[in-house]
Every structure is written in structure tokens, then in C-alpha cells.
Amino acid sequence: MSDTSPQGQNGSPLTRFLRATEIDTRLLGMIGALMLIWFGFHFYGAIFGNGGYFLTPRNLWNLSVQTSSIGIMATGMVLVIVTRNIDLSVGAVLGLTAMIMGILQVNILPQYLGLGHPMIWVITVVVGMIAGTIIGTFQGWLIAYRGIPAFIVTLGGLLVWRGCAFLSAGGRTISPVDPSFALLGGGPYGAVGETGSWIAGILACVGVVWMLHSGRKLRQEHDFKLRPMWAEVFLAVVGCGTIIGAVLLVNAYPWPRGIVNAYATANNITVPPEGLFISHGFAIPVLILVAVGIFMTILMTRTRFGRYVFAIGGNPEAAALAGINTKWMTLKIFALMGMLAGLAGVVASARLNSATNALGVFDELYVIAAAVIGGTSLAGGVGTIYGAILGALVMQSLQTGMVLIGFDTSVQQIVVGSVLVLAVYLDNLYRKTVK
Known part of the structure; x- marks a missing residue:
């Protein structure tokens, strides 16, 4: 059974090709932008004297590892934004869970299990993800059942959890982490x-x-x-x-x-x-990101939970009238976001081989930008998991490329902010064109 209708036979060859393959045009746009960034930085480096190091196995491998923690959180941010909410606290939650895990595996567990015990990293990862889930659940409860806007709750959370991370270790850096735990951050042995x-x-x-x-x-x-x-x-x-x-x-x-x-x-x-x-x-963090991406895609496209998420984002009032418990769904979405922030804390602290107070700073901006660049509409109801992961790769490619060619940190911030605004503007244009 194929498309033999007049509509299927009309249009340009490209239009017929896209219609037949059902390829998302936004996906093609993101891939095109990514290729432009990669080749642009590579040739800029080659022409102006630093060797054009961007398109090398070493840099692209490191780029994939650097993208992992942002990509993991971006998959959860898709659900949050699709339901017309926002979470500004994910970077602080990452930092707090990383600090909790650092203290647990460095100062507490070795006293009871012995240094280097094989269960230390397992317990640490479980506790970190549970801690993130509890924080996300609490924020979701405030938003759903106490009627406090998500922007305010998570903005307050950004400050509160960052302060808790500082107080938990008195401002100290906790290192080195358990050797087995450190493998989750990549490196030669973590692949x-x-x-x-x-x-x-x-x-x-x-x-x-x-x-x-x-x-x-x-x-x-x-x-x-x-x-x-x-x-x-x-x-x-x-x-x-x-x-x-x-x-x-x-x-x-x-x-x-x-x-x-x-x-x-x-x-x-x-x-x-x-x-x-x-x-x-393949680095272990990349495989973790792929596993999270597959799980979240199935959750969003093949389950009742995913259908409810899009229903709430499309029209919250109609979803409630249809019998969907929107408050309970909101709580679960923020709990899932917290769990993913905890998992990202595992990857980030393992990669750094320590837990520091600077871990996760500004990550919330990169996560939101990744989701938006990936096609998640701030108006709600639209978003894809693969788009968010590609968006995270675009953001990290920009940052890595600017570091390689020697751009100042202030210039990097200007570029990232400009790209985020441009992404929202293009999203508005796309939605008007579709309508």
C-alpha cells in the first residue's frame, strides 16, 4: 500500500522524497546546522593556523563525552517544556547530587565496606538518583498541588540546592572518587x-x-x-x-x-x-545517554504516559476534562527530571573525578537551550527526544569549537545566548508556517 494519491505525486522531487520517507524537516535543519558548525570550526582552525583540530577522532570522541550529561537532562527537559513548564534548577540539582555522592563514596562508605569495595559505586549511583528524584518530586508537589508557578519554584530551587551543595561539604572539593565510579565518566578505561x-x-x-x-x-x-x-x-x-x-x-x-x-x-x-x-x-557516558534516549523515546511515543504529556501540553484544560490527572502527571514529570539530573550528576562528577561546587553551574541554560534548539516549543505540546539530544550536541559543539579556536569566555556566552534567541525565533516562524 503506497501513496498514489494526487497529493503524493505532486510537488518537487525533494517534497516527494520527504513525504515518502517521512523525514522530519527540523531534523534535517539541525543536522545541517551541526555540519555547518563542525566544518566551519575545522576550516577556520586550518586557515588561521591552529591545525583545524575539530574534525578529528580525538575531538569528536571528547565532544560526545562532554555532551552526555547535558543530553541526559535535555531528554527530561523536553517533557517539562512540552507541558508548558520550565525547570531552572537542574544544574543545581546536578551539583547537589554530585556532592552527596562524593561525600558518600569518599567519606562514609569506605568506613563500613572498606576502600575499593565493588558495591561502593553501585550504592553511590542509586543514592544519587534517589536524591535527585526526591528533590524533583518535592518541586513537582509545590508546582502541582500548591499552585506555585514552575518558574518561581525552580528558580528558588536553583538557589536553595546550590547553597545546600556548598554547605554539605563546607565549600570543599571532594576527591578522588571511587575508581569504579570514575569509569562512568569516560576516559581510556571508561570505554x-x-x-x-x-x-x-x-x-x-x-x-x-x-x-x-x-x-x-x-x-x-x-x-x-x-x-x-x-x-x-x-x-x-x-x-x-x-x-x-x-x-x-x-x-x-x-x-x-x-x-x-x-x-x-x-x-x-x-x-x-x-x-x-x-x-x-564508545565511552560509557555516551552509551548511558543512548540508553536514556531510547528509554525516553519509548516512554514518550509508545506509552499512555507519553500521550498524556502531549495532551497536557496541547490543552491542559481539555486534558483535565478528559480525565487526565494533570497534577499527578506534573509531579511525576518533575520527579523524572530530578532523577535524570541525578544521573547526569553521576556522569559529570565521574568525568571530573571529583565533586566541586562549580559542577553544574549554568547547565540549566544549556539544557533548556538544547531542548529548544531541538524543536521543543516553549508554547507546549511539541517536542522530541532525539531533537533534544541533537540540540545538546549543537550547543556543546559551539562551546568546544570556540574553546579550540581561542574565543574568550565572554564571547562564548554571547554566542550561546544569541543562538538560544535565534532558536526560539525560528521555532515561532516554523509554527506560523505549519499553521
């Missing part, structure tokens, strides 16, 4: 290596093909319009090609020579004269 990356890549390709097949089968069962078979094959090839390209990229980034030599000495491995090439592979 799955070449073989693990190929396994992850193959599984991801199988998942892409399965999703396309099951989606087509589901359309047939409900007698919905099908994509042409060539469009299904095209999407499968592009999806699997992107995954394989990512695997090749992360496997092209080797361990530093000093770490290779230390590893070889510890494992009685003879290093040849030309050196030993050991691939990083």
Missing part, C-alpha cells in the same frame, strides 16, 4: 573498546531494522498508509551507515602512549617498536 563498540554497533543496526519492520507491520495491521519500500530501505541504510560510521570513528581514537605503556607493563605485554594501538571505542 568499551573496539570489540565492545562493534557489538554495540551491530545490535544498534539490528534495532534499526527491527523498528522499521515492526513499524511497517503495525501500519499494515491498522490499514495505515505505508512508506514505499525504497524509502524503508533508504532509512535502514542511512541509519545503519551512521551507526557504522560512529563505530569506525570511536575506534580510530587510540589510547595515549603513556597509558598504553602502563597497561602493557601491568599486563606483561610487549610493546612493538611502532607502538601498540588500543582503541577507546
